[in-house]
Amino acid sequence: MMEVTQFQKIGIGLTGFGMFFVLFGVMLYFDSVLLAFGNILFLAGLVFIIGPRRTAHFFFQRQKFRASSFFLGGVALVLLRWPIIGMLVESYGFVLLFRSFFPMVFGFVFSIINNPFLDALFKKLFGSNTSMV
Structure with a gap:
């Protein structure tokens, strides 16, 4: 199993707070300060999690140029x-940028839904005749 470094733990926290501020900024009718802070x-x-070199490589690949320009251009417009x-x-x-990750995320979410503990919890909460998935 891969060990998580201190920098990666900080990165996970920063990314989580960033997503929180973006969500909160959208909920407050697109507050530009919260959205900008969340994007930053x-x-x-992301830089703390995968490192500066790999982040630059991820955003500036030839086949991802259009997706990166839209994403970073959107960040610039928010700023x-x-x-x-x-x-x-x-x-x-x-x-466009993260579309290759979506099948993995959906597989993870559906594997959580098929968890026996959660299945028993859903049956207890919603009755035995409901099916999830």
């Missing part, structure tokens, strides 16, 4: 106080 924390957390347009552009870039 998310990117800083320039165009939060709604910036978040739309950033979301499109995020989907």
Whole structure:
């Protein structure tokens, strides 16, 4: 099993806080300060988790140039106080950039749903005739 370093733990915290601030900024009708702070924390957390060289390599690959330009352009628009347009552009870039990770995430989520403990909990809460998935 891979050991998590202190820098990666800090990165996980920064990324989590970044996602929290982005979500909170969207909930408060696209507050540009919260969205900008969340974007900065998310990117800083990504750098701490995978390292500066691998982060630069991830964003600046030839085949991911369009996705990276949309994502980083959206971050720049949010920083320039165009939060709604910036978040739309950033979301499109995020989907293009991280689309290779989505099958793994969905597989993980569905494996959690098929957990026997959660299955018993769902049966107890919602009755025995419901099916999840």
